[in-house]
Amino acid sequence: MNLQKLQVFLSLVETRKMTQTAKLLGLSTPTVSFHIKSLEEDYGVKLFRTNAGGYRLTDVGEMLHHYAKQLSQVNQALVKSVEDYKNGENGSINLGASGVPAQLFMPELIHQLAERYPRIKVSLDVQTAPEIERRLLLQELDCGLLMETGKKEEELMYEPITSDKIVLAFSRSHPFASAPSFEKVDLKEQILLVHRLSSSTGHFSESWLREQKLQMEMIQLDSVSTIIKMLSYGKAVALISKKLIENEDHLAYIEFENKELERQIYFVYHRNLWMGAPFRHFQELVEELKKGG
Structure with missing residues (x-):
């Protein structure tokens, strides 16, 4: 045409x-x-x-x-x-990530990429997983790290990196800290912090609450770091990524038996994307990350 x-x-x-x-x-x-x-x-x-x-x-x-x-x-x-x-060999790479992998992996990956290609322009867009998928489909982003959403777009390639679990997290000063298992806690009177419902974590949390037939006072927040900070006050609980909080000394958590609360984190890009040297190097860094667990 x-x-x-x-x-x-x-x-x-x-x-x-x-x-x-x-x-x-x-x-x-x-x-x-x-x-x-x-x-x-x-x-x-x-x-x-x-x-x-x-x-x-x-x-x-x-x-x-x-x-x-x-x-x-x-x-x-x-x-x-x-x-x-x-414009002179500078080039650029536009990255995207949903909340959890953005905090877990992107700082180190971008640091390593910048060391190898100090002159390229690197941008990172942190949005919900569905929004990053939408931008990848439009090729507005080169690649992204996403928590699974329950569906896959045919035009995108999904390479699994690692898995993660949603756990019930709370402060070590919270009464739940002495509970041995989920069956021993009563969630009805708790304030629940969740990442916005349009996110993959929010989606999984909402589905789980519906399955459990639980009615809880819920506060939606855009930032997982804000959720972690609010947990430290000891007045609320959260459904949140285990990988994000397992090294937070002031927090404790309870794991669920439900396998549906275990999710994959993917490296995602468009099937028709032209793969320049910076992209290929970033892909290699992600592969090393995968091998390292």
């Missing part, structure tokens, strides 16, 4: 108006009309229907739009890669 036709088509889908598309792209309205007609002639189909609301896609137009967006994303990734090299 001609790239200019592609851009005109995608813009018209967004604006639904010829005049707005022309203004957005710096073209004349007849030029926009010409490109759309030319595209319809190329494929021998009608891509738009018009009504009072402007231009709307036909069924076949919807199909073309699906693939046109992918072509546009690949083209943007290509342009970005070329620009990185044109």
Whole structure:
């Protein structure tokens, strides 16, 4: 597909108006009309229907739009890669991570990457696992470390690194600290701290509470470090990653028998990603991390 036709088509889908598309792209309205007609002639189909609301896609137009967006994303990734090299061997790598692996692994991995490639620009986006997956699908990020969400996207590669458990954590000054097992504690009167429900930890926690038929006062927090700090006051409990708190001397925890609360942490990237030297080195660092447990 001609790239200019592609851009005109995608813009018209967004604006639904010829005049707005022309203004957005710096073209004349007849030029926009010409490109759309030319595209319809190329494929021998009608891509738009018009009504009072402007231009709307036909069924076949919807199909073309699906693939046109992918072509546009690949083209943007290509342009970005070329620009990185044109700007003088600096390059860049855009990393993503959900909360737990971001705290557990990213500081050391980024440090090692920067030592090997001191001139590249490294960025890290910390979001919920579903949001990082979404950005990886759009190739806005090169790769990420994610806690499993219960589903996998076909266009992404998932390489397991290690496993983690959700445990019930609390301060060593909390009454639960003397309880030998989960069966010996009463959660009904407790305040429960959870990572936001849109996160993988929040999702697993919500599912577990539903299965246990527990009604608890719940506080959602965006930061796992804030959860750990609040636990130290001894007034609340939390469903949280075991790996995050097992070395916190002021905290204790109880493990569950439920295997569903054990999750994988994955190294994730797009199947069609171009793998430059910084990416390959980062992948090697992750593999070393995996071997080291």
